[in-house]
Amino acid sequence: MHIKKIETMRIAVPLHTPFKTALRTVTEAEAIVVKMTCNEGITGWGEAPPTHVITGESLDSIETAIKKIIAPNLIGHSLLGRERVFEILHTVLVGNTSAKAAVDMALYDCLSQFAGMPLFQFLGGYRNRLETDYTVSVNEVEEMADDAARYIQNGFTALKVKVGKDDIETDIQRIKAVRQAAGEAAVIRLDANQGWKPKEAIYAIRKMEDLDLNIELVEQPVKAHDLQGLKQVKDHVDTPIMADESVFSMYDARKVLESESADFINIKLMKSGGIYHAMKICTLAESFGVECMVGSMIETKLGITAASHFAASQKNVTRYDFDAPLMLADDIVEGGIHYQGKRIHLPEESSGLGISEIKKQYIQNKGSVSNA
CATH class of the missing domain: 3.30.390.10 (Enolase-like, N-terminal domain)
Structure with missing residues (x-):
C-alpha cells in the first residue's frame, strides 16, 4: 500500500x-x-x-x-x-x-x-465511548456563571473553566460564581493557560481550597518553560496540577515526569505531532504512574475524531476535552464520531476514522x- x-x-x-x-x-x-x-x-x-x-x-x-x-x-x-x-x-x-x-x-x-x-481498535481498543467536559470561556463573572449553569442544564457534568486573564481576585470570584451556578456535584477543572506567576497560582489555589470550591485540577498555571515554577505550585497546594503547554514532546514529558512537576499531563495531537508520538508520551506517563487527559485546539469533528480514537484506545487516558465541534455553527464532516450530549460514540461499523467526506x-x- x-x-x-x-x-x-x-x-x-x-x-x-x-x-x-x-x-x-x-x-x-x-x-x-x-x-x-x-x-x-x-x-x-x-x-x-x-x-x-x-x-x-x-x-x-x-x-x-x-x-x-x-x-x-x-x-x-x-x-x-x-x-x-x-x-x-x-x-x-x-x-x-x-x-x-x-x-x-x-x-x-x-x-x-x-x-x-476502526482506528481505536487498531491502536488498542480499550473503550468505545467517552465523555467530554465543556469549556467555560473567560468573561465577566456573571456571564461565566450563566454559561456554567446552561452547560450543566444541557447535561454536561464536567466543566473546564478558563482563568488567568485578569487579576487573581477576579479569577477567584469567577470560580466562586461558577461553582455556585454549576452546583456541588459538577466537576470543575481550571485552565490558566500560563496566565499566573508561581506565587500567584499558589495564593489563588490555596484560597479556593480554603473556600472549599472543590476544584478537580488546575491546568498549566504558569509559563510553559517554567518547570521550576510548575513544581513549586504542585508542591505547595493540595489540588492536583496538570501540565499542558509544558509538554509537546516525549522529551518534554520526561522532564516533567522525572522532576515530579505535575500530577497529570494533557496530550494534544497538535503539540505532539500526531498519534505516533502521543502514544509514546502516554506510555511514558503511565510508567511514572501519571494519568493523561487528551485535549484539543479549536478543531472540527475531523481532528477531534482522530483525537477521540487515540484517547479511547489507551487505558492511561482518563479525561477528555473534546467539546470544540460543539462550539461550531455547523458540522463540516460526513462520518466520524457521534455526539449525544456529553457522550461521544466511536464508530465500530467502519474502519479507520470513519470519515467519508468534507x-x-x-x-x-x-x-x-x-x-x-
Missing part, C-alpha cells in the same frame, strides 16, 4: 459564540485539511488548525510545510513500512507539529482501513502533491 497523493484544503467555519482564554479569542475555526490517497483505493483524512500562540503555526506555514516538504518526501512510500514513514515525517523538518499531526492522522486512517479495523461549502481552496 503506497502513498499516491496528498491533497491540502483550507476550510473555515464560524463558532456560534466566541472562545476566550488568557491567550486568545477565536470566532472562526480555520484549518488545513489533508486528504491522503493510497494505491489500494484507500483515502485517509487529517486536520491541522493554526494556533499561533501555542504551536507557532499559521495556515500558510502548515500548508507550506505539508505541500513543499512533508508530501514530496512521503509520496511513493509503502505504509507497510510504517516505522520508516513516521521517521521521515518527524525528521524531515523541525517543529511544525500541527502540520505533522494532520499527516499523521491521515496515515493512521489509511493504516487502520487497510487492517479493516462538506464542499466549507472548502476554500485545494492543492495536491502526487507521484502521477
Whole structure:
C-alpha cells in the first residue's frame, strides 16, 4: 500500500459564540485539511488548525510545510513500512507539529482501513465511548456563571473553566460564581493557560481550597518553560496540577515526569505531532504512574475524531476535552464520531476514522502533491 497523493484544503467555519482564554479569542475555526490517497483505493483524512500562540503555526506555514516538504518526501512510500514513514515525517523538518499531526492522522486512517479495523481498535481498543467536559470561556463573572449553569442544564457534568486573564481576585470570584451556578456535584477543572506567576497560582489555589470550591485540577498555571515554577505550585497546594503547554514532546514529558512537576499531563495531537508520538508520551506517563487527559485546539469533528480514537484506545487516558465541534455553527464532516450530549460514540461499523467526506461549502481552496 503506497502513498499516491496528498491533497491540502483550507476550510473555515464560524463558532456560534466566541472562545476566550488568557491567550486568545477565536470566532472562526480555520484549518488545513489533508486528504491522503493510497494505491489500494484507500483515502485517509487529517486536520491541522493554526494556533499561533501555542504551536507557532499559521495556515500558510502548515500548508507550506505539508505541500513543499512533508508530501514530496512521503509520496511513493509503502505504509507497510510504517516505522520508516513516521521517521521521515518527524525528521524531515523541525517543529511544525500541527502540520505533522494532520499527516499523521491521515496515515493512521489509511493504516487502520487497510487492517479493516476502526482506528481505536487498531491502536488498542480499550473503550468505545467517552465523555467530554465543556469549556467555560473567560468573561465577566456573571456571564461565566450563566454559561456554567446552561452547560450543566444541557447535561454536561464536567466543566473546564478558563482563568488567568485578569487579576487573581477576579479569577477567584469567577470560580466562586461558577461553582455556585454549576452546583456541588459538577466537576470543575481550571485552565490558566500560563496566565499566573508561581506565587500567584499558589495564593489563588490555596484560597479556593480554603473556600472549599472543590476544584478537580488546575491546568498549566504558569509559563510553559517554567518547570521550576510548575513544581513549586504542585508542591505547595493540595489540588492536583496538570501540565499542558509544558509538554509537546516525549522529551518534554520526561522532564516533567522525572522532576515530579505535575500530577497529570494533557496530550494534544497538535503539540505532539500526531498519534505516533502521543502514544509514546502516554506510555511514558503511565510508567511514572501519571494519568493523561487528551485535549484539543479549536478543531472540527475531523481532528477531534482522530483525537477521540487515540484517547479511547489507551487505558492511561482518563479525561477528555473534546467539546470544540460543539462550539461550531455547523458540522463540516460526513462520518466520524457521534455526539449525544456529553457522550461521544466511536464508530465500530467502519474502519479507520470513519470519515467519508468534507462538506464542499466549507472548502476554500485545494492543492495536491502526487507521484502521477
